[in-house]
Amino acid sequence: MSNPAEEIREGLMEAMGRITSFWGFSKIMGQLYGLLYLSPKPLTLDLMSEQLSISKGNTSINIRALERWNMVRTVWVKGDRKDYYEAETDFWKIVRGVLREREKKEFDLALDSVSNLLQKSREAQKAAKTAEAAFAVERLKKLEDFIQTMDKLVGVLMTLEDLKRNLFGLTKKK
Amino acid sequence: MSNPAEEIREGLMEAMGRITSFWGFSKIMGQLYGLLYLSPKPLTLDLMSEQLSISKGNTSINIRALERWNMVRTVWVKGDRKDYYEAETDFWKIVRGVLREREKKEFDLALDSVSNLLQKSREAQKAAKTAEAAFAVERLKKLEDFIQTMDKLVGVLMTLEDLKRNLFGLTKKK
DNA sequence: CCATTTGTTTAGAAAGTTCTAAACGTTCGT
DNA sequence: ACGAACGTTTAGAACTTTCTAAACAAATGG
Incomplete structure (x- = not known):
């Protein structure tokens, strides 16, 4: 965690984790949201589970929860079989x-x-x-x-x- | 649970348990509050733990939490060594x-x-x-x-x- | 003082939640 | 049609929370 961009991303992940936790959602939902919110490009499951150091299954479940609450939406990227996700920014x-x-x-x-x-x-x-x-x-x-x-x-x-x-x-x- | 008063008390205990649970407090806090809220007289620890069928220790902890949030207050009854509790009714x-x-x-x-x-x-x-x-x-x-x-x-x-x-x-x- | 009655604390049991790793089923390119 | 690349589901492990029973401490009356 030496470069500033990384530091900021981690910081927001922590803050959002705290917030979602407080409001009765899972902490990981917040962390995922924070990660996506600061990403200019949509991200894949694998990328996110690597970033948070959590299992793919866990990531899948929490992303689905985020989608259920309309905090995240799926985005298709042409020529790629993976699903991509981006944050809803209208709070x-x-x-x-x-x-x-x-x-x-x-x-x-x-x-x-x-x-x-x-x-x-x-x-x-x-x-x-x-x-x-x-x-x-x-x-x-x-x-x-x-x-x-x-x-x-x-x-x-x-x-x-x-x-x-x-x-x-x-x-x-x- | 055959007489109406009992039925109503149990009903409110259930409802309040649900409410406190939803708002991030313990369910038992809600049940205790419901019990006190429908009681014209202040109640003792023993009485409440018997009503809810929970241990005295558990009752103690949850009543203290209710006090901390100003949902319940202690009341002294002359000539009795026990503590009595009553519900705050100003929501x-x-x-x-x-x-x-x-x-x-x-x-x-x-x-x-x-x-x-x-x-x-x-x-x-x-x-x-x-x-x-x-x-x-x-x-x-x-x-x-x-x-x-x-x-x-x-x-x-x-x-x-x-x-x-x-x-x-x-x-x-x- | 001592024995009893009271509320609190605590150690461990029980219950509930959340996580991972692996199995699974589907889709797609070849 | 086959194998690799996906996301999802699942069984059980790891962790967290909550509860009880018993030990404890403080206060009271005799």
């Missing part, structure tokens, strides 16, 4: 995709569960008007409210065409 | 805390790394004006921009007193 698009395919689903699921429990709780309260039943209804309602709001927020972010531009309406508070 | 407060103590730090760290790499990259470009160096500068700049924007967003959310009320300024887009 807002990637974020929208993840919000849509992962975050939103999780919020919906949570909302469903809690709404169901609230329903049950209200029925139980009608059947037997105990203080504990009333308490449960009140708390579950509060929780439902909260999740509903978050769910709406994600819904809005998800569909914004340019998250960045719209973002700073928020800053003029007070 | 916005909890979210702000997590943003401040976890999310923001991670964004700052990412921004630092990338800014550093961009710096290095610019120096390298000055030393030797290759096409590849220019490419790296351009891409890293774009990435820095992105992270910076996200970082600012988190910063804003973090300091909003009432996230909920301010949220729907966003909806009048178009």
